[in-house]
Amino acid sequence: MTAPVAVVVLTPAQLRALLDEAVAPVLEQLTARGPEPLLDTEGACLLLGCSPPTLRKLRAEGLPVVMVGDAPRFERDAVLAWLRARGAT
Numbered sequence: 001m002t003a004p005v006a007v008v009v010l011t012p013a014q015l016r017a018l019l020d021e022a023v024a025p026v027l028e029q030l031t032a033r034g035p036e037p038l039l040d041t042e043g044a045c046l047l048l049g050c051s052p053p054t055l056r057k058l059r060a061e062g063l064p065v066v067m068v069g070d071a072p073r074f075e076r077d078a079v080l081a082w083l084r085a086r087g088a089t
Contacts, residue, residue, distance in 0.1 A: 036075075036076055036077075038066060038068070038073035038074060038075060039073065039074040039075075039076060039079075040071070040072075040073060040074075041055060041072060043074070044074040044079065047074075047076060047079065047080075048079070048083075059072070062082070063079065063082055064078040064079060064082055
């Protein structure tokens with residue numbers, strides 16, 4: 001014999017309030033983070049699944065880079081958009 005199942009009935013307003021209460025803290029954390037940090041060479045290589053020499057080759061082919069002093073940095077969204085524009089998947 002199966003155990004009885006409890007059913008909770010909520011009005012749309014009650015459901016919305018419950019969801020708002022559950023989701024609000026997560027949304028606050030996401031918006032409080034600010035912009036994504038720039039990737040260094042190691043991070044860009046991890047994102048792309050390539051080696052530093054391949055990353056240098058991609059930079060020579062136009063991969064967007066932000067120089068911070070002498071150090072190359074990469075914006076994740078710009079790198080992915082550049083790959084999509086080239087037809088990479």
